[in-house]
Amino acid sequence: MTTVLGIEGTAWNLSAAIVDEDDVIAEVTETYRPATGGIHPREAAQHHAMYASNVIERLLNEFRENGHHPKDIDAIAFSQGPGLGACLRTVATSARALAMSLDVPMVGVNHCIAHIEIGRWKTPATDPVVLYVSGGNSQVLAHRAGKYRIFGETLDIGIGNALDKFARGAGLSHPGGPKVEAYAKESTGYVKMPYVVKGMDFSFSGLSTAAKDALSKHSLEDVCYSFQENAFAMLVEVTERALAHTGKNEVLLAGGVGANMRLREMLDVMCDDRGARFYVPERKFMGDNGAMIAYTGLLMFKSGTTTPIDQSHVDPSFRPDTVDVTWITDKHEEVL
Ligand code: ATP
Ligand code: FE2
Secondary structure, eight states: OOEEEEEEOSSSEEEEEEEESSOEEEEEEEEOOOSSSSOOHHHHHHHHHHHHHHHHHHHHHHHHHTTOOGGGOOEEEEEEESSOHHHHHHHHHHHHHHHHHHTOOEEEEEHHHHHHHHHHHHSSOSSOEEEEEOSSOEEEEEEETTEEEEEEEBSSSOHHHHHHHHHHHTTOOSSOHHHHHHHHTTOOOOOOOOOOEETTEEOOHHHHHHHHHHTTTSOHHHHHHHHHHHHHHHHHHHHHHHHHHHTOOEEEEESGGGGOHHHHHHHHHHHHHHTOEEEOOOGGGTSSOHHHHHHHHHHHHHTTOOBOGGGOOOOTTOOGGGSOOTTSOGGGGGGO
């Protein structure tokens, strides 16, 4: 058995977990909740710095209580990016200290890839087209020729941030996504909104602003509904084209916005039409969590990839398609 401890802290969630090949053995999370408005990067980093050693201590206690010993840990994985620089640096510092004290290697993990790998672990998906939708990120990815390629992505802000920004302007509290979903359910009509797909990429900034402006003429319910219909249709369109292009027959949903039932319904209908299978992991594995970093670290470690200290600097704009996917053999590509 291989056992890896992983720390996630790219944004508002500080979360650490220990996993082996079979399951999550221990997990501890401390979430930063802004008093007002959205995430303040400096405050989030201070939160992570304040709680890091406490989270690790509680995690190791839980690990011991489950019958294990810290010397069973083979590697320390950490989220190396993308994310907020100050938050990433805090997490990397904890990871370095822990790796040194346990005398085990570090594994720097790409946060987007971790969302994919936990989905492949916790659902039957094997070689999916992935729609990764969170606050800071919106991407359509799939494995091809040794890398997770980005088939389409946002040209400006992530869908979650677009929803949160609009919601804040409408006087709703953070996070706005779930509130927009709730209001949308009460809508009685569609309001025309921008629909922006350029090639395989999409954009949400203009839609967010247009939705805010539409509030002067239309009800909050109708604006929330129309915002969701357009934004999600854009995402589903690109996901469908990625399926057609790659010839794959599975779709995996990842990221916090994946909690949205309307988005799931639209993806489900599209997959049904194409004869593709649609997979959604359990809610706790969709948003940012330590288990996804630990598990991806485990896959990387087992396939021979570790991160020497002098290469453990963080990368706030770390692109998933720059990572060599050493843990997947190219059997998927034989059909391409
Ligand atoms: P990342 O670092 O990957 O960008 P994140 O910090 O944004 O992640 P997540 O937990 O993946 O964290 O996603 C949070 C986002 O999900 C927020 O923007 C929130 O509004 C959105 N969200 C949560 N629930 C829903 C929902 N039901 N409908 C739409 N959006 C939702
Ligand atoms: Fe995330």
